[in-house]
Amino acid sequence: MQKLSLHPDRLFPAHEATRSIARELYESVRGLPIISPHGHTDPSWFAENEKFSNATDLLLVPDHYLLRMLYSQGIPLESLGVADASGAPGADPREAWRLFASNYHLFRGTPSRIWLDWVFSEVFKLDVLLTAESADPYFDTITDALQRDEFRPRALFDRFGIEVIATTEGPLDTLESHAKIRDSEWDGRVITAYRPDPVIDPEFEGFRKNLDALSDLAGEDCTSWQGYLAAHRKRRDFFREMGATSTDHGHPTPSTADLSGAECEDLFRRVKAAEVDPVDAELFRAQMLTEMATMSLDDGLVMQIHPGSFRNHNPALFKRFGRDKGADIPLRTEYVRALQPMLAKHGNDPRLSLIVFTLDESTYARELAPLAGHYPALKLGPAWWFHDSPEGMRRYRRMVTETAGFYNTVGFNDDTRAFLSIPARHDLARRIDCGFLAELVAEHRLDQAEAAELAQDLAYNFAKAAYKL
Amino acid sequence: MQKLSLHPDRLFPAHEATRSIARELYESVRGLPIISPHGHTDPSWFAENEKFSNATDLLLVPDHYLLRMLYSQGIPLESLGVADASGAPGADPREAWRLFASNYHLFRGTPSRIWLDWVFSEVFKLDVLLTAESADPYFDTITDALQRDEFRPRALFDRFGIEVIATTEGPLDTLESHAKIRDSEWDGRVITAYRPDPVIDPEFEGFRKNLDALSDLAGEDCTSWQGYLAAHRKRRDFFREMGATSTDHGHPTPSTADLSGAECEDLFRRVKAAEVDPVDAELFRAQMLTEMATMSLDDGLVMQIHPGSFRNHNPALFKRFGRDKGADIPLRTEYVRALQPMLAKHGNDPRLSLIVFTLDESTYARELAPLAGHYPALKLGPAWWFHDSPEGMRRYRRMVTETAGFYNTVGFNDDTRAFLSIPARHDLARRIDCGFLAELVAEHRLDQAEAAELAQDLAYNFAKAAYKL
Amino acid sequence: MQKLSLHPDRLFPAHEATRSIARELYESVRGLPIISPHGHTDPSWFAENEKFSNATDLLLVPDHYLLRMLYSQGIPLESLGVADASGAPGADPREAWRLFASNYHLFRGTPSRIWLDWVFSEVFKLDVLLTAESADPYFDTITDALQRDEFRPRALFDRFGIEVIATTEGPLDTLESHAKIRDSEWDGRVITAYRPDPVIDPEFEGFRKNLDALSDLAGEDCTSWQGYLAAHRKRRDFFREMGATSTDHGHPTPSTADLSGAECEDLFRRVKAAEVDPVDAELFRAQMLTEMATMSLDDGLVMQIHPGSFRNHNPALFKRFGRDKGADIPLRTEYVRALQPMLAKHGNDPRLSLIVFTLDESTYARELAPLAGHYPALKLGPAWWFHDSPEGMRRYRRMVTETAGFYNTVGFNDDTRAFLSIPARHDLARRIDCGFLAELVAEHRLDQAEAAELAQDLAYNFAKAAYKL
Known part of the structure; x- marks a missing residue:
């Protein structure tokens, strides 16, 4: 049988002098704790520890x-x-x-x-x-x-050196697992994140029933625009109590809007109807991103946008097996016009921390790095999903760094429900980032001491700071 | 005069250790026969052997x-x-x-x-x-x-080590050269491929006359939708008798549709008219891709889509010199929504083999690799036309492999009418692919034994299997 | 304090053999004079020499x-x-x-x-x-x-080895600084370039007032289409007298049009109105690019198009601080359909020299290299603005060269108002280009003698020839 062994130099550049710089940088960060600010592990694992x-x-x-x-x-x-x-x-x-x-x-x-x-x-x-x-x-x-x-989950969590991990829950979740973890003797830090798509996206399955449930949970009347906003505020507060430092938004596009109060009320009335016009649905999602940003200015939650996936592209498979079976496909995505209304309103406010992701790499150098390299409120999330890979991460650094710099990026997200692979994913990211830094050093585009500082930032500090962890 | 000599290490990575792996891989595939499953050589060369x-x-x-x-x-x-x-x-x-x-x-x-x-x-x-x-x-x-x-053509064919070559003909072609080759004593394998654009694209020069000719050739009444489909089936059968294992479709976009029978009949009536609406023309091409896929399920022909070229961009040049003089320019191309109707209908059927190409590299990692990495029916064709080049092939492998893997790709196509360059093109592809594999080995992302197996697959096995040759 | 020293091998590839080729190529071009055919230095610096x-x-x-x-x-x-x-x-x-x-x-x-x-x-x-x-x-x-x-400016100009520098002025500029330079005893060559956006773009601030000023300056009645064109011709002539060899056009898109005379008159009437329809504004800019090309056929001015920037994306910042404060963001840009009307009219005329730039790198291999590799009138400008960087230039060469060749490119533009950095920018470009050539040599894709010739071309000859300097 063929041997399995992980080569100590795996994923470093092959060129010897560059590799040796990468190795040294990596040695200085390989043992750092894992900050996992965005992901999809199941909090009941850590609550029940079965x-x-x-x-x-x-x-x-x-x-x-x-x-x-x-x-x-x-x-x-x-x-x-x-x-x-x-x-x-x-x-x-x-x-x-x-x-x-x-x-x-x-x-x-x-x-x-x-x-x-x-x-x-x-x-x-x-x-x-x-x-x-x-x-x-x-x-x-x-x-x-x-x-x-x-x-068991908690033992692996500790063994993996996870300092903090965020799960992702919807507003209708009662976060009982998180409460149980908090109340347990275990000191692992498992926090939630507020992902309101089911009550924000009029095209989400069961949207209208979800609004009813939200009314019940929040004790607010979500049939009115003001009651609906108040319900969001209450649920956000509750999530913050359960450790959340961020919200997350998985919209089809990053469209934002900045409508008047009267327009919002009208629009909200329309999207609650049985038949929703797709243009209205898109506009409502767009307006709600801006509303979420406004709330973030008050409650300090970091805001993440993960747009651009055509969900459930394969209807037969979806019908038979449901969501998240590998049939989500990226779409071309436009950010410059899409984000402009929100950025015009809140983009200059350094209290807002808005982290944007993409599945469309053509936007890295063209749109996202220029935006993140200008707006105080905007930061650029790491290479995501299909691009969370050695070549994908290299493209990300090469296309983003010269315009956004390192300091408008936010470190690594593992974004996974595959709990056991979390250290592998962080290890891969650290190796690739150290390799990239090593290339800059080898070409005399960065001093070695600067690279060493950045290696720590990319592996640990940036994520902790950007997500307020 | 400056010497001309081909360096034995040409096109391999410059880094010595990587190059030495590439060289070894290449030595194991350089002598493999050439599989040329898609191209534009003239079958009369091999029929007449002038x-x-x-x-x-x-x-x-x-x-x-x-x-x-x-x-x-x-x-x-x-x-x-x-x-x-x-x-x-x-x-x-x-x-x-x-x-x-x-x-x-x-x-x-x-x-x-x-x-x-x-x-x-x-x-x-x-x-x-x-x-x-x-x-x-x-x-x-x-x-x-x-x-x-x-x-002479046959001698060169043999000397080049070509195991099989496919030419490309339209449904109105009587394939006499192919018959002559088949009936000759020469055992070179020259097959055809079914490229029905002239009778599928309502905007093709002479479309209506082409339908008449198709009626005559097939002995079916192409003024009716059912007769038209029957004519396609007959011509496909005839092409299969002449060795065809594939069809090919050079549409402006990869749009597909899945209309009802009544809608198809209506649409067919409209596109036969003297003045065709561009929206109808696009919809008809879209529907016909799905019809071709349906026929492929019956007759087993592999289906190729080569979309995204703005043909004859230079009207003065076209008027004076005609097609294929270097004035075709790629267009931005969308696949995710475009292919969805056909994939929803047939994408889960592993009997269908649909090979998609692109001139828009921004779709490699964003659209095509995700689609090919999910749908059983879909495979991704090699770097095409302007991208059939050292840098183009490297970008292809780097952007495609991590999401589609190697096994959803189909080896190399030379896609050329430049007969004498065919071995040069395969040699270039083999060198670049071996260089790419060598880089993975050098970075400990792949074992050498796995690379050796893949080198054979990329140079020979994949094309043979994907095109049923 | 940390030392600052510029490493002699900075920006060359790290691989030793490749680096040594790069170094040798670079040594042969590092001392060449600087040709700066497009930029934004202030001519009054050189006129006043304060x-x-x-x-x-x-x-x-x-x-x-x-x-x-x-x-x-x-x-x-x-x-x-x-x-x-x-x-x-x-x-x-x-x-x-x-x-x-x-x-x-x-x-x-x-x-x-x-x-x-x-x-x-x-x-x-x-x-x-x-x-x-x-x-x-x-x-x-x-x-x-x-x-x-x-x-002082002139001393630095001389010390930097600048052979010629072009500034950029609008048609309403009286070019007094250029006249003063010309009439001075100093022999530095500072020329202007004709950038007519303020009198071509109906959405430019003060467009209608600018037309009045143009009438006055040119002594032509710009309320009529013919008078307006005549005014352009006169100002172009005046700019040519002040050394201009080129025009420059900073439109939102590269759209071109080829309207009839009557359509032009109608359109011109509409865009002079107080409220301009955005579609009309775009069409007018499009038509004017074609008009400018037509004039270039007469007066020989090289034509540059710099499209695709969303100017002043941040309204609050713009209101407080004005233009050019870092809030311009690139947009996805389409060239193939956009340039077709103009190329159909003038693209086959080798007397026209049209240099196109992009902020959308996805168009390099897909659109611009194919267009530049076909049309005699079209050349491809260097990596621009956000992409004027080591990685950006490498992507440019890797994506452009295989389809456009080197000879359809035009050397380097520094495109800057940061006067003191001009030699640094040319030095960076020379290093990166020599590194790219060295990679081709190291992979035996180019002979060393050819690389040496190209290094001179890229650093000096191409810019001089393309801009008629």
């Missing part, structure tokens, strides 16, 4: 990066252990794992391979490559380990 | 890459030997060649230079650089060689 | 690259010495300089840092890095030096 079940249910079934690639080669999701919407269970976990293992070559050259090899090697001490041949030993080793206390 | 005439008519006049660059510097096409539409012949071949030779420096840094130097050196054993000074010896050496039997 | 005042007013206040980055971090412009529109002066120069110095780390990884370090080291012989600690010695050293005759 054992994870088996390799497949932990590592394969919830990972849309894996599902999409395997599915693209004609492998049915149910054979990978994914239950369908009717509740029909997926394949037996061991069978699913075997199928995954025998297709592991598909991930060559992808970040999933890097993350998983790290998990296999560092967390489970496996020392052969995952193949059809090693599938069973892998499944057994991992599943057995998960029965031990040191593989 | 001698080529002279250097200019073989190498300069038909090569739109050369014509465009020379023209961009103010050199009239007629002075390069190009006949105009009125039939006025171009300059004398030797004079044209001299003009080309004295401007050969224009191609510095372009792939044309790499391809041509290979042809000069490897096919004609020339050992000085093409310049004004060497123009005559070049012309004579090449033209003389072409009079020898070993420079 | 001493510059102090470090802040010379280096910080007019540099929108510096202002934008500092402002993005919440530093108020007035604290940097910028006067507001009401005339309220900015902070004391020394205080402003201290603030700048203590934030100099923000420029790590940006071209501003490279340019400024060059100015500090080469012009003012400073040998420690600019920091809060060195702020005062810096301010004093620079301000003192500026009192010496060898730091």
Whole structure:
């Protein structure tokens, strides 16, 4: 069987002198605690601290990066252990794992391979490559380990050196897991983030029912525009009590608007109707981004915008298996005109901290770096989703740095529900960033001492500061 | 005179350790047969096996890459030997060649230079650089060689190690050359591909007359929607008999549609009219892509889409010299919404094999790799046309691999009518791909054994499998 | 204090063999005179030859690259010495300089840092890095030096080895500084360029008043279309007398049009009205680009188009501080359809020299290189503004060269009002270009002798030829 071992110089530039600079920079940041300011881990893991079940249910079934690639080669999701919407269970976990293992070559050259090899090697001490041949030993080793206390969520959290992790919840969430964590004896810091899409996006499934639920939860009358805004304020306050330092907004576009009060009232009336006009829906989302920014000026929550994904592009798959199965596809995205109304209103206010992400790399150098390099309120989030990868991160730094500098960026986000891969993802980011800094040093575009300072900033300080953690 | 010699390490990364990995990978694939699944060579060359005439008519006049660059510097096409539409012949071949030779420096840094130097050196054993000074010896050496039997089309085909080559023909073509090749004693495999643009695109010159001709050829009444579809099926069957394993579609955009039968009949009625509305024309092309996909499910033909070129951008040049003279310019292209109707209908069917190309590199990482990395039916074609070049191929691999992996790509297409350059183009692709793999190995992102396997796949296996050859 | 020294190998590729080729190429061009065919220095500097005042007013206040980055971090412009529109002066120069110095780390990884370090080291012989600690010695050293005759504008011009520099003026400018320079005993060549945006763009502030002023200056009746065109011709002639070899057009988009005479008259009537329809305004700008090209055929002025900037994106900042304070943001830009009407009319005429720029790098390989690699009239300007940087220039060469070649590009533009940084900018461009050529040589894609010839072309010959200097 082919050996699995993580090369100490992996992901550094190949050129020897540059590599040696990268290695030195990396050594100075590899042990820093992990700041995870944006992600999708399940807070109940840390609240309940139950054992994870088996390799497949932990590592394969919830990972849309894996599902999409395997599915693209004609492998049915149910054979990978994914239950369908009717509740029909997926394949037996061991069978699913075997199928995954025998297709592991598909991930060559992808970040999933890097993350998983790290998990296999560092967390489970496996020392052969995952193949059809090693599938069973892998499944057994991992599943057995998960029965031990040191593989429970809190133990892994501590072992991974996580200083703080943010989960993401909607306004209708009662945050009971977060309360339980807070009230426990465990001192791990797990905080929430306010993601109001279900009550902001008129095209979200169940929008009108969600407004009713919001009224109930907040004790405000969300049939009126003012009551609706008040409900947001209350829920934001509640989320802040549960540790939230940020909001997050997953809109189709980054459009913003700055309507008059009367226009807002009219618009809100229209979007509450049974049939919503798509133009109204877009305008309402746009106005609400500005409203959220206005609230952030009061309550200090950092605001994140994650736009530009065509969700559920594959209707048959969506119908059968639901969301987040790897069928979300990026769209071309425009920021300069889209953000202008909000930036005209609040962009000069240094109290506002607005972090913008993109799935459209053509906007890095053209739109986002110039905007972030001008507006005090605006910062640029790290390479996101499909671009959270070695080449993606390099493109990000190369296209962004010369115009936005380093100091208008905010460090790394792992943005994942794949809990075990979190250290792998931060390790990858630290290696790539150190490699980039090393290239600047090797070309005499940066002094080594400056690079060392920036390595700390990119790995730790920037995220902590930008997210007020 | 300046020497011409092809350096054995050309096109590999300069870094020594990386280069040495690239060299080793390349040695293992350099001798593999050539699979040429998509191109524009003339089947009559192989059917008739006549001698080529002279250097200019073989190498300069038909090569739109050369014509465009020379023209961009103010050199009239007629002075390069190009006949105009009125039939006025171009300059004398030797004079044209001299003009080309004295401007050969224009191609510095372009792939044309790499391809041509290979042809000069490897096919004609020339050992000085093409310049004004060497123009005559070049012309004579090449033209003389072409009079020898070993420079006839079939001999070159065999010498080049071509296992199979696909030409491209329209539905109105009777494929007599292909029949003649099939019935000959020669065992070279030259197949056709079905390119129905002239009878699918209502804006194609002579569309209505083409429909009449299609009716006659297919023995179906193409004035009705059902007869029209039946005619396509018959012609596809005929093309399959002549070896075709694929169709090809050169639409302005990749728009697809999924209309009802009644809507299709209405639309077909409208686009047959003398004046076609551009919106109808676009919708008809869109619907026909979906119809072609439906037929592919029955007959197994692989489907290629080559969208996004503004054809004949220069009206004066088009009027005087016609198509394919270097005046086609890429357009920004959108795939995510455009392909959705067809993918919603057929994208989950692994029997369909849909290969998509682009001239808009901003879609690689944003749209195409995510789509190809999800849909079982979709694969991503190689770097195309303007991007079929060292830097273009590197950008392709770097932007595509992390999201689509290697296994949703389909190897190399030479896509050329420049027959003699085919081995040069495959050699270039193999060198660049081996260099890319070597970089992954050097950065410990891929094992050497995996790279060796992938080198074979990229150079040979993927094209053979994806095109069912 | 940290040392400041410019490494002799800065900005070259790190790989030793490649670097050594780059170094050799660079040595052969580093001493070439500077051709500065497009920029924004103030001709009165050279006409009056007054001493510059102090470090802040010379280096910080007019540099929108510096202002934008500092402002993005919440530093108020007035604290940097910028006067507001009401005339309220900015902070004391020394205080402003201290603030700048203590934030100099923000420029790590940006071209501003490279340019400024060059100015500090080469012009003012400073040998420690600019920091809060060195702020005062810096301010004093620079301000003192500026009192010496060898730091007057003409002395610096001569010392910098500038062969020719073009400034940019509007049609309403009387070019008195240029006349004074011409009539002086000094033989420095400072020429103007014709930038008619204020009298071409109906949305420009004061457009209608500008037309009146144009009538007066030109002695033509600009209330009529023919009079308006005649006025342009006269002003162009006057600018040519003052040395102009080019025009420049800073439109929001590169749209062109080719309307009939009657349509032009109608349109001109409409855009002179108090309320201009935005569609009309865009169409008028489009038509005027074609008119300018037509005039260029007569008078030989080279035509530059600099499109795609959303000017004054930040209304509050614009209201308080005016233009050019770092709040211009690039927009996605389309060229293929936009330029087609003009290219259809004049693109085949080799007498026309049209140089196009972009802020949208996604158009390099997709649109601009294909267009420049076909049309005799079209050339591609260098990496511009946000992309005038090491990574930006590398992307430019890598994305442009394979399709446009080197010979459809026009060398370097510094495009700056930061006079002292001009040699630094040319030095940076020469280093990056030599590095790019060295990479081609190291990969055996170009011979060393060819690279040496191209290095001269890129550093000197191309700009001189393209701008007819």
